[in-house]
Amino acid sequence: MPISLYNSLTRRTEPFVPADPARVTMYLCGPTVYNYVHIGNARGPVVFDVLVRLLHRHYPQVVYARNITDVDDKINTAAQQQGVPIGTITERFARAYREDMAGLGVTPPDIEPHATAHIGPIIAMIENLLQSGHAYVAEGHVLFDVGSFPAYGELSGRDPDELIAGSRVEVAPYKRSPGDFVLWKPSTPELPGWDSPWSHGRPGWHIECSAMSAAHLGETIDIHAGGIDLLFPHHENEIAQSTCAHGGKVFARWWMHNGMLTFDGRKMSKSLGNVLLVHELLKQHPAEALRLRLLSGHYRQPLDWSDGAIAQATSTLDGWYRVLRDMADVELTTPLPIPERMEAALCDDLNTPQALAELSVLADAARQSGSAEAKAALLGGGALLGLLQQAPEAWFRRGESAIDEAHIEDLLQQRRAARAARDFARADAIRDELTALGIAIEDSAQGTRWSVLSS
RNA sequence: GGCCAGGUGGCAGAGUGGUCAUGCAGCGGCCUGCAAAGCCGCGUACGCCGGUUCGAUUCCGACCUUGGCCUCCA
Missing domain, CATH: 1.10.10 (Arc Repressor Mutant, subunit A)
Known part of the structure; x- marks a missing residue:
């Protein structure tokens, strides 16, 4: 069954054909680890986890990288406020991130590259861009020269000239052009920094993904994913850097972007303060209900978060687990089958709502027939989405341990x-x-x- | 202001040029000591106005409206 995926670059859903079917490569922009992540941050990891599971069923090898950004001004601020080295902050919240994602049933990536472990490749890439005339040094900074890359703006559909006209930020005086962005910036003695040909400093935000993607997956990768809010400028800048550093080679063949999670109709974001931490939600609600909610809308659409929605997801899972509980004595056939209609829905640009509708059909069939085949199909279907992964009794205990x-x-x-x-x-x-x-x-x-x- | 994506039944949320989404909730019935669950049945959903069409929620245009990006952001 062929996979079709929407490509933000072409703005169309296209048949997915990897460059090398023997080794599919995918990169997801991961978190900056200075705090607990909120449930909106988890949407991408969860939906792209479903994608990785799908790819694994179609290709013998999938190499999936999800980075950890462990050098950043917000991390510096947090470290200074708490009077600890940045490593204390980043290690703590990287661990919390892994725990939160595991709680949501997200399979760990094959590679979890850390920015601070790739300073060498980052500096090498910047040197490459300087030598090829795509970057320049100014006051200890190294900046990417947007004007040197004619395709700039292709991903986000922006005209570089209009971009400058509409710019709301104050333009740093050392920039040749307002759209130019930082590859390297100098650090003060108190701030973390590394020696480089230009200054004792640290990498800009965008360059790490380019360097780590190339280091682990190669100069051209099949899929690069992230939230739609990263489309511009982050991903646009990644394309510019990587393409120029790699002699014009395509950086990512597919660009995939998940829609934002909203809360009270507004984007859930740290700056608005309307966030719900995964860490906290996992204490209050069944983890699978959170995961089901995240998968109950199509990944490119906005999805609203509410208590009512979690309750609904919980009720839905109650029904499915009730079927499984009633069938506890039915011996399973192994391996679990891959229900065709669910697989077809997922192959159609990851249509998880359609797949869930099919899963409901499988639950009805299992409840009515009581057969081993039907039970296996229900569990197999759940596995495609990372749902129905626990014993029914455990589900109905709601994780309560203090029960007499x-x-x-x-x-x-x-x-x-x-x-x-x-x-x-x-x-x-x-x-x-x-x-x-x-x-x-x-x-x-x-x-x-x-x-x-x-x- | 520029670019982009939406507006579907009480709620969530797919999809389609012409009988069905699906789930949750609700209502009626069966079953049950009563509940719950299950089973059967019910509700004339597609923002507004035009256009194309034998026929549009689905295509086209205008309008209203919500949100995202343009600054850190999944």
Whole structure:
């Protein structure tokens, strides 16, 4: 089944054909690690995790890199405020990031390059750009000369001239042209820095991705992904640097951008302050419900975040896990199948909402047939999206560890006795008691089941 | 101001030139001691105005409106 992906560069959905089918390469712009990430930051990693899983089913080798930006002015600020070296900050939040992503069921990337571990390649790339006339030195800075790259603006559809006219930022006096951007900037003695031919300094924001992508994946890669807010200037600048440093070679063949997560109708962003940290959300809600919510809209569309949406996702998963719980005794066929209609939806530019609709069909089929094949299809379909990955009992426990199961079983036993004696008032009183404990019960032919009520 | 993407039923959210999205919630019924779950059924959704068409939510144009980027940002 061929994969089609929307390419931001051509603004069309095109059949995906890797340059080398034996080795598909993909790079995702990762976090700057100076704080916990918010749920909007997690959308890209989650949807592109689904893409990587899809690519793995179609190609023998997929090399997936997701960087860690561990040198940056915000990191410097945080380190100075707390009076610690930047490494203390970056290591702490890089670890938190890995934990948060793991919590959301994101498979770790094959490579997680760190900017500070690539200062050599970064300096080499800057030297290359200077020698080829695409960059210039000014007051200890090295700047990219946008005018030297005629294709500048192609990705974002911007005209460099109009860009300058509409520029809202104050233009640094050492820039030849307002659109020029920093490749290297000098550091003061208090700030982290590395020796270079131009100054004791540090890399600009955009150059690290270009250098690390080339170092690990090659000069031309198949897919470069990130949030739509990175389209300009970050990705535009990456294209300019990499293309010029590599003698005009194409940098990324596909550019993919996920839409923004909104909250109260506005983009969730640190500068607006309307953020919900993944770290906190994972404590309050089932992780799979968060993941399901992130996948319930098409990745290129904006997606609104709300408590109601999380509750809805939780209810949906309740239904699917209920099917699996009822089928606990059904032996699985292995390996799990790849449901064709779900795969087709994902092959169509990662249409996760359509895939989820198909997953609902599979859940209905499993509930109605009770067959091993249907159960395997449901689990196989869930696996395509990284959902239904836990035991049903664990899901219905909601991760609560402080449950007095013996007490619950005791109450259920008393209720059973009351019902047998047709003392329904007593039976209902016990149910009320369980409800007060946050426990929901269901009578069925197989006996009474209980689960933890959603908060 | 420039560039870009949206406006679908109570909510979320796909999709399509002409019977069906799907999920959540709601309502009626069956079942149940009662709940819950399950099953059956129900609701005349596509911003507005024109145009093309036998027929448009889907194509074209105008308008209204929301949001994103142009500065750090997933």
